[in-house]
Amino acid sequence: MTTIGYPILLQLADKNVAIIGGGKIATRKAQGLLPTGANITVIAPTFTKTLQEMPITRIEENYHAAHIKDAFLIFCCTNDPEINTRVTTDATAPQLVNDCSNRTRSDFFNMATIRKADHLIAISTDGTDPARSKNIRTKIEQNTEF
Structure with a gap:
């Protein structure tokens, strides 16, 4: 599919x-x-x-x-x-x-997100590897100032 x-x-x-x-x-x-x-x-x-x-x-x-x-x-x-x-x-x-x-x-997949007061960043692996999405989110949070 x-x-x-x-x-x-x-x-x-x-x-x-x-x-x-x-x-x-x-x-x-x-x-x-x-x-x-x-x-x-x-x-x-x-x-x-x-x-x-x-x-x-x-x-x-x-x-x-x-x-x-x-x-x-x-x-x-x-x-x-x-x-x-x-x-x-x-x-x-x-x-x-x-x-x-x-x-x-599934009709939809959840995304790992980073929410700040004025923006939202969403990370997705199209439902194939939610753990990887969370890992990417953690890396972005640790290495980036918003």
């Missing part, structure tokens, strides 16, 4: 975002989304301590298709490929899905 990427920033204030999974990856996604003003709902049978303390909606259940019906953005963050596949299958055409376990089932 060939895709053409176009870097965009989405206005997520008051948009419904669903995160399926309650572990470390889900926690990082929720932490990154908090400043956006999105309505964040995390669905999982258990949650990290950090997720339990966040000002988000938590649904302590196994995933069901009804959990994402009103979501604009959906993150599949479980360690169960069957659940992640089911979420991507359950999503409808206007919904955007990021399957953290499978790049080919």
Whole structure:
């Protein structure tokens, strides 16, 4: 599959975002989304301590298709490929899905970012190597004054 990427920033204030999974990856996604003003709902049978303390909606259940019906953005963050596949299958055409376990089932990818008062720098490997994006971000932060 060939895709053409176009870097965009989405206005997520008051948009419904669903995160399926309650572990470390889900926690990082929720932490990154908090400043956006999105309505964040995390669905999982258990949650990290950090997720339990966040000002988000938590649904302590196994995933069901009804959990994402009103979501604009959906993150599949479980360690169960069957659940992640089911979420991507359950999503409808206007919904955007990021399957953290499978790049080919994702409509978008997260970027490593450096945010300053007057600018934002985003780094992406098109979803192929998120660790490399973070490494590049660290190098830029360590070697550059903004």
